[in-house]
Amino acid sequence: MxxxxxxxxxxxxxxxxxxxxxxxxxxxxxxxxxxxxxxxxxxxxxxxxxxxxxxxxxxxxxxxxxxxxxxxxxxxxxxxxxxxxxxxxxxxxxxxxxxxxxADSTFQKVAEDWLVIKERTLAPTTHLKIKQTFNANVYGVIGKHPISEIDNQLVRKCLLIMQKRGALEFMEKTRGWIKSVFDFALSDRLISENPIPLKDERLIKHVGGKFPHLESMADAGKLLRNLVEYAGSFEVASCVYLQLSFAQRPSELRCAKWAEFDLDNAVWTLPLERSKTRKHMTKPHTIMLSKQAIEALKALKVYTGHSEYLFTGRLTSKPVSDKAISNAYDAVFTDYHIVPHGCRHFFSTQANESGLFRKEAIDSFLQHKDKNAISAIYNQATYDNERKQIAQWWSDQLDIARDGAKVIPFKQA
Structure with missing residues (x-):
């Protein structure tokens, strides 16, 4: 038995x-x-x-x-x-x-909750970029894992894929966003510690440099002459010209809305929520419009005035993609590589070397935050009059460069 x-x-x-x-x-x-x-x-x-x-x-x-x-x-x-x-x-x-x-606390679920919260403070373009990045590069590797079970090695796995294709700067930004999601989970007590260390020796550090930019006014003139013959859309061509003219951040211009522009008073008011430096601002940044910029905007309005955005894709009501603008720069200027953001560097160099304007006014024109914390608190000057002069001077310089004439020194009133 x-x-x-x-x-x-x-x-x-x-x-x-x-x-x-x-x-x-x-x-x-x-x-x-x-x-x-x-x-x-x-x-x-x-x-x-x-x-x-x-x-x-x-x-x-x-x-x-x-x-x-x-x-x-x-x-x-x-x-x-x-x-x-x-x-x-x-x-x-x-x-x-x-x-x-x-099951309710996977990385993807927590990241989506974090993005809902961050929508209040992030610029729309940044919010969309993070969302697209997570969908394309992160969720497929760690999205379905419970966030409490994810370690740095698993996170590194998706980052190494980006590193392998050479996207080092993009990889660093993505790592920072992932770390922020874990910080969010930590505050909600979903995890006991953030698994992302300050440094990861297995990842190659991106060495930042200057944005590729135009090297001379003669090259700017060549770009503008080539732009007249550009075979792409008028909207994209207008964006290329206005990027060079305004010298503002590419995403802020590319996603600009007609409601932000007052052509009668020659001013573009950039809402705080779309400004990169909004955390250091108490009121919206204003961009002064030159006569040439107003003419260009009026011509553009014939094409896209019915839309919410200045620069729209042909098959969509959404803003034209940054890739389309970058491709246009490659098409109209082939001597060497330049990028839209390089227009800010080029303008800053020309404006500062001219000796005609105060550095503070040029920085205000570019919407640069004051690196001196004390000065930033006490100096609330907006340099409106000088920025108007800078805007008109710069458009005139671009016209002269385009037409191949001799550059005439600008005299302040």
Whole structure:
């Protein structure tokens, strides 16, 4: 006769067990048994006692949970009951609760919650860029993992993919955004610590440099002459010209809306929420419009005045993509590589070297924040009159360069 605690079941017996009108059990020994349900389901259960009270806990479904694994789990739970007095029923509920919590706390779910919060403070273009980056580069690797189970090695896995294709600056930004998601999870007590270290020696550090830019007014003139022959859309050509003329941040111009422009008073008012330096500002930044800029905007309005945005794609009401603008620069100027943001560097160099304007006014024109914290607090000057002069001077310089005439020194009034 078999002992009471002997293993009685085998796979052949379990597979041969047929459902009946009522559920019944097949005992394996040591409290482990198999429950056969009328619907054909077969469920492993463990029966034990804690403090004299009977306890029964379901371990899993056969054949997903094999007989050998069910026995291993049964032994582990009996040890916990005997030596640590842990209630297996309570523990099972805790595990179930944790699984449900993990399912609701995947990296993607937490990141999406973080993006909802950040929508209030991030510029729309930055918010969209993070969302697109996570969709394309992050969620596929760590998106479905519970955030509490993600370590730096797993995060590094998706970053190394970007590093391999040479996108070092983009990789660093993405790493910073991922770290912010973990900080958000930490504040919500979903994790006990942020797994992203300050430095990761396995990742190549991006060495920043100046944005590729025009090197001379003669080259600016060549670009503008080539722009007249540009085969692309008028909207894109206008954006290229106004980027060079305004010298503002590319995303702020590319996503500009007609409602922000007052052509009668020659001013573009950039809303705080779209400004990169909004954290250091108390009121919107204004960009003074030259006569040439107003003419260009009026011509553009014929094409896109019905739209919310100045520069729209032909098949969409959304702003034209930054890729389209970058491609246009490559098309109209082929002597060497330049990028839209380089227009700011080029303007700053020309304006400062002219000796005609105060550095503070030029920095205000470019919407640069004051690096001196004390000065930034006390100096609230906007240099409106001087910025008007700068805007007109710069448009005149571009006209002269385009027409190939000799540059005439500008005299301040």
């Amino acid at each position: 078999a002992k009471l605690n002997a293993d009685l079941l085998d796979d052949l017996t379990i597979k041969a067990a047929k459902p009946r009108e009522k559920e019944y059990t097949l005992r394996d020994g040591n409290g482990l048994f198999l429950l056969i349900h009328p619907n054909g389901g077969k469920y492993f259960h463990l029966r034990t006692t804690l403090h004299g009270k009977p306890k029964k806990v379901q371990l899993g479904t056969y054949p997903e949970l094999s007989l050998s694994v069910a026995r291993d789990q049964s032994r582990e739970k009996r040890k916990l009951v005997k030596h640590e007095h842990i209630d297996p029923v309570f523990e099972a509920k805790q595990v179930k609760h944790q699984k449900a919590k993990d």
